[in-house]
Amino acid sequence: MGSNRGVTPTVYVSVDVEADGPIPGPYSMVSFGAAVAGWHDADGFRRAGGQAASFYRELRPISADYNPEALAVSGLDRAALEAGGAQPAAAMREFAQWVERLRTGPGGRRYRPVMVAYPAVYDWQFVYWYLIRFTGSSPFGHSGCMDLKTLYAARAGVPFAGVGKRSMPPELLPDLPHTHHALDDAREQAVLFANLLEWPGVDAAERA
Structure with missing residues (x-):
């Protein structure tokens, strides 16, 4: 067994966002899903597997502005969201509480939550903005986020520009559909993240 000395135990939370525009504030996060990856x-990485804890909400829009093409990606209906979507303040409080419960992990250890996403620069801006705007704080802190495109570029030793799922080795890609339903896609990302952490990298794979 390893020692925890100098190591901060981490729980990785895959998050996917669907929104009706490019930035939060003028536009709205219409849904988001999260799944433990x-x-x-110090004992290593353990993937969560198929029964991972998860969270999903569809949200009431926060502004009158929206991009029809962006909204269409999610397949959600704006009128239905305005009538029956969760209030953002309530949804973000519930999400923050759900993440806080993840701090107690296997063996009763305390874990620090880190969000993972693909690409994180898009999903993180909405999640962090909504958390700060509607709860005043973030269970991920101000920088607890990891981008899967960056992780792949570093592990593969390739330039970041041009990195995409089509450029990744087939064995890294999840055998799950990308549906643009936020929870489905969060679960897909969770598998991709676990595959990347367990992947020996290009050099090791070529040596094998």
């Missing part, structure tokens, strides 16, 4: 501590 795994735990990482």
Whole structure:
């Protein structure tokens, strides 16, 4: 067994966002899903598997502005969201509480939550903005986020520009559909993240 000395145990939370525009504030996050991807501590990484804890909400828009093409990606109906979507303040409080519960992990250890996404620069801006705007704080702190495109570029030793799922080795790609339903896509991302952490990298794979 390893020692926890110098290691901060981490629980990775895959999050996917669907929105009706490019930035939060003028536009709205219409849905988001989250799934535990795994735990990482001095004993190594353990993926969460198919029964991972998850969270999903569809949200009431926060502004009158929206981009019809962006909204269409999610397949959600704006009138239905305005009538029956969750209030953002309530949904973000519930999400923050759900993430806080993940701090207690396997073996009763305390874990720090880190959000993972693909690409994180898009999903993180909505999640962090909504958390700060509607709850005043973030369970991920101000920088607890990891981008899967960056992770792949570093592990593969390739330039970031041009990185996409089509450029990744087939064995890394999840055998799950990308539906643009936020929870489905969060679960897909969770598998991709676990595959990347367990992947030996290009050099090791070529040596094998």
